Amino acid sequence: MDEIKNVIELEKVTKDYGDFKLDNISFSVPEGSVCGFIGQNGAGKTTTINLILDVIKRDAGEIRVFGESVDKNSADLREDIGVVFAEMGFHEFMNGKDIDIMMKNIYKNWDEETFFGYLKRFSLPSKKKCGTFSRGMQMKLQIAVALSHHAKLLIMDEPTSGLDPIVRNEMLDIFREFVIEEDHTILLSSHITEDLEKIADEVVFINGGKLVIAGNKDELLERHGLIKCRKEDAEKISAPLVVHKEISSLGAEILINDRHAAARLYPDLLTEPASLEQIMLHYVSEMR
Amino acid sequence: MKGLIIKDILCLRKQLHITFFSVIGTVVISVMFVLSARFGNIAMAGERMLADNQMTSTDVKNLGVQVLVLLMLLPIAAVGDMTNVFTADGKAGFDKVAASFPIPIRQRVLARFMTIFAMFFMSVTIDTILAAVLSALTDLLSFGEFMGIILSGASVIGIYGSLLIFFCILLGFGKESYAQIFTLLLMILMAFIAGFRTIKMLWLVITEVIPEPVREDGSSFVWNTLDLVKDKWWIFVLTAVCISILSYTLSVLTAERKRGVI
Numbered sequence: 001m002d003e004i005k006n007v008i009e010l011e012k013v014t015k016d017y018g019d020f021k022l023d024n025i026s027f028s029v030p031e032g033s034v035c036g037f038i039g040q041n042g043a044g045k046t047t048t049i050n051l052i053l054d055v056i057k058r059d060a061g062e063i064r065v066f067g068e069s070v071d072k073n074s075a076d077l078r079e080d081i082g083v084v085f086a087e088m089g090f091h092e093f094m095n096g097k098d099i100d101i102m103m104k105n106i107y108k109n110w111d112e113e114t115f116f117g118y119l120k121r122f123s124l125p126s127k128k129k130c131g132t133f134s135r136g137m138q139m140k141l142q143i144a145v146a147l148s149h150h151a152k153l154l155i156m157d158e159p160t161s162g163l164d165p166i167v168r169n170e171m172l173d174i175f176r177e178f179v180i181e182e183d184h185t186i187l188l189s190s191h192i193t194e195d196l197e198k199i200a201d202e203v204v205f206i207n208g209g210k211l212v213i214a215g216n217k218d219e220l221l222e223r224h225g226l227i228k229c230r231k232e233d234a235e236k237i238s239a240p241l242v243v244h245k246e247i248s249s250l251g252a253e254i255l256i257n258d259r260h261a262a263a264r265l266y267p268d269l270l271t272e273p274a275s276l277e278q279i280m281l282h283y284v285s286e287m288r
Numbered sequence: 289m290k291g292l293i294i295k296d297i298l299c300l301r302k303q304l305h306i307t308f309f310s311v312i313g314t315v316v317i318s319v320m321f322v323l324s325a326r327f328g329n330i331a332m333a334g335e336r337m338l339a340d341n342q343m344t345s346t347d348v349k350n351l352g353v354q355v356l357v358l359l360m361l362l363p364i365a366a367v368g369d370m371t372n373v374f375t376a377d378g379k380a381g382f383d384k385v386a387a388s389f390p391i392p393i394r395q396r397v398l399a400r401f402m403t404i405f406a407m408f409f410m411s412v413t414i415d416t417i418l419a420a421v422l423s424a425l426t427d428l429l430s431f432g433e434f435m436g437i438i439l440s441g442a443s444v445i446g447i448y449g450s451l452l453i454f455f456c457i458l459l460g461f462g463k464e465s466y467a468q469i470f471t472l473l474l475m476i477l478m479a480f481i482a483g484f485r486t487i488k489m490l491w492l493v494i495t496e497v498i499p500e501p502v503r504e505d506g507s508s509f510v511w512n513t514l515d516l517v518k519d520k521w522w523i524f525v526l527t528a529v530c531i532s533i534l535s536y537t538l539s540v541l542t543a544e545r546k547r548g549v550i
Contacts, residue, residue: 055387079390089385091299091376105291106389155388188344 013061036196081147092131118144225259244286255282292399378461443528
C-alpha cells in the first residue's frame with residue numbers, strides 16, 4: 001500500500017506576539033484532501049497560514065510543505081502554491097489583462113489560456129478595473145489567479161466569508177473540481193463550518209492559538225454527539241465522555257466525544273449526531 | 289521579478305503621464321529659451337545689461353546655464369519618487385499577495401530599485417537627446433558639459449530615490465511622508481558633511497543681505513559648484529552607486545526582518 005504523503009506538516013509550531021500566542025500547533029494535511037481549518041475570528045488561522053507561507057517567522061517548531069522545510073526554499077515552494085486571501089490584494093486600477101501581464105512574469109507555469117478561460121467562466125470582464133468588482137467577483141478573480149499557474153496546493157484564508165450562499169456554493173464547486181486531480185490539495189480556512197462540512201475531508205480546529213482537534217471530518221462527526229436531556233440526567237453521564245455541558249432552565253445540552261458508547265451506556269437518553277458548528281461551539285465554551 | 293517591475297510601473301502610470309508632460313514642456317521651453325537667448329528678447333536683454341554694466345558676460349552666460357540646468361533636471365526629478373508605489377501597494381494590501389509569489393525577498397526589494405533605475409534610464413535618455421539638440425543650438429554648454437550636469441543631477445535624485453525606498457520599507461505602509469522627510473534630512477546632513485562651506489556660501493548668496501565682497505566670494509562658490517557638477521560628474525555617479533548599494537543592502541535586511549511585509 002502506498003504511504004500517505006503529507007503536503008503540509010506542522011510540528012510543535014509556536015509564534016508569540018505577546019498579546020497572542022500560537023501555541024505548540026501540530027497537524028498535517030494529506031495529499032489529495034481538502035482540509036478545513038476552523039476557528040473563531042482571532043483564533044490564529046491567518047497567523048498559521050502566514051507561517052506556512054513563511055511570511056512571518058516562527059519562534060519554535062518545524063513546518064514542511066511538499067516534504068521540504070519552508071526555511072530553505074519557501075520562494076521555490078510557492079511556485080506550486082495558489083493563495084487566496086479574504087481581501088483581494090490587487091490594485092483597484094488593475095484589470096484582468098494587467099494581472100495576466102504581471103503574473104506571466106512571476107510564475108514559471110503561468111497559463112494565460114487557463115486564466116482567461118476562468119475569467120470567461122466566472123463572467124469577469126478582463127478589461128474592467130478590478131476595483132469596480134463586487135466582493136464575489138474579487139474572490140473569483142483571486143481564485144482564477146490561484147488556479148492559473150497549475151498549483152498543487154491551494155491555501156485559502158476565509159475565501160467564502162461575506163459571500164451570498166449562491167456564490168459560496170459556486171466556489172465550493174470550483175474547489176471540488178480542483179481536488180479531482182489526485183495530487184491537488186486544499187487548506188481552507190473558514191469560520192463558516194457549513195461550507196467545510198460540505199467539502200472538507202480533514203478538519204483542524206484551533207481556538208485561542210491552541211489546537212483543539214485535528215483529524216478526519218467524517219470520523220469526527222461520527223464520534224461526537226449531542227445529548228439533550230433534563231438537568232438531573234446530565235449528572236449521570238460519565239465525565240470522560242463529556243466535552244462540554246450547557247445547562248439552562250429548560251434542560252441540558254451535552255457534547256460527548258463518543259456517541260456510540262454513550263448510546264450503549266445511556267439507552268434511555270437520545271443521542272444525536274453533532275454538526276461541526278455545534279462541536280466548535282461546545283469546545284470553545286469548554287475552553288472558556 | 290520582472291512581473292513586480294511591471295506592476296510598479298503600472299502603479300506609476302499617473303506619474304508617468306506627469307513625466308511625459310514635463311518632458312514635452314522641458315523640450316519646448318528649453319529650445320525656446322536657447323533660441324531666445326541667441327536671437328530673441330533674452331539676447332537683447334543680455335546685451336542691454338552688458339551695455340549698462342549691470343552684468344558681466346560671464347554672468348549672462350552663467351544665468352543661461354542655470355536656467356538650462358534647471359530645465360534639464362525636471363524630467364529626472366519627475367521620476368525620482370517611488371512613494372506612490374508604496375502607497376498604492378499598502379492601500380491594496382498587495383504585500384500579502386506579493387509574499388505568496390515565488391520570489392525571494394531580496395528580489396522583491398531589487399524590483400523596487402530596478403523600477404526607479406528603469407525610470408531614470410528613460411529620463412536620462414530623453415535628456416541626452418535634448419542635450420544633443422541644445423548643444424547644437426547654443427554655445428552656452430558643450431554636449432559633454434550638458435551630460436555632466438544631467439548625470440550629476442540624476443545621481444543626486446538617484447540617491448534620494450534609493451534612500452526613500454529604504455525609509456519606506458523601514459517605516460512601512462502609511463508613513464511615506466515621513467520617509468520623504470527623513471530622506472531629505474539625511475541628504476541635507478550628507479551635503480553638509482560633504483561641503484559645509486559651499487552650502488554656507490550658497491545660502492549667503494541667496495539671502496542677499498551680505499556685504500558685496502562676501503557675495504562675490506559666495507558667487508564664485510556657486511560657479512565653482514556648477515563647474516564641479518559639470519566636470520566632476522563621476523564623483524556624484526560614484527556616490528549614487530555606493531549609496532544605492534548600501535540602501536539596497538539595508539532594505540533587504542529590513543525586509544527580511546519584516547518577513548517581506550514591505
